[in-house]
Amino acid sequence: MRKVVLCDILGDPPADAVAAREDEVGDLSTFSNREGADRLTSASACISCHRSINGLGYSFEGYDQLGARRPVEPLFDAQGNLVRTFPIDTSVTEPNIEWGGPTQLTGSNQLVHALASSTKARACYSRRMFEYYTLRQVDSAKDGCALADTEKKTGTNDLRTTLIDSIANEDIFWRKQP
Secondary structure, rough: OOOOOOOOOOOOOOOHHHHHHHHHHHOOOOOOOHHHHHHHOOOOHHHHHHHHHHHHHHOOOOEOOOEEEEEEEEEEOOOOOOOEEOOOOOOEEEEOOOOOOOEEEEEHHHHHHHHOOHHHHHOOOOOOOHHHHOOOOHHHHHHHHHHHHHHHHHHHHHHHHHHHHOOOOHOOOOOOOO
16 A cells, blocks of 8 residues: 555565564564564564554454455364354554545545545546556656656546547657657
8 A cells, every 4th residue: 555555665574573573573473464473573673664564554454465345353173163252343444545645444435535535646546647648657757757747647637538548649659650
């Protein structure tokens, strides 16, 4: 969500730091997804990024791995027997979508609505469309004006109009031949 939908730049944690943290917290298989993630990412070296990452993921806890709604999170043993269930908590405090955005969400429905009305998410959508239709990553030096124009339109247009404007404009006549 952070990288693809909001275009946030997040580095990857060092693999050795992740392994060391996993060794430090031990077996998390008896905890819910949320509890396990909270325990694993609560260290000061982790939480600076995960403060923004975890909550958005937690909003989707009401769905299983295949996207089916689930009222509880089941825990199975190695033989596939149900050991226990965990209550689902999809609430998010401080989702940090953008400045002035919501400070709390009750779940994925509110997150989707917050993203749909978010200037930041719309600008990211413009960037992703631009990259898709130009078949390359954005180059700020070459694409800054065109991208800024597209981002500006996403703030005032619906996404359908923005999509059409991204494709059907005079720039399609100025492409280099391969």
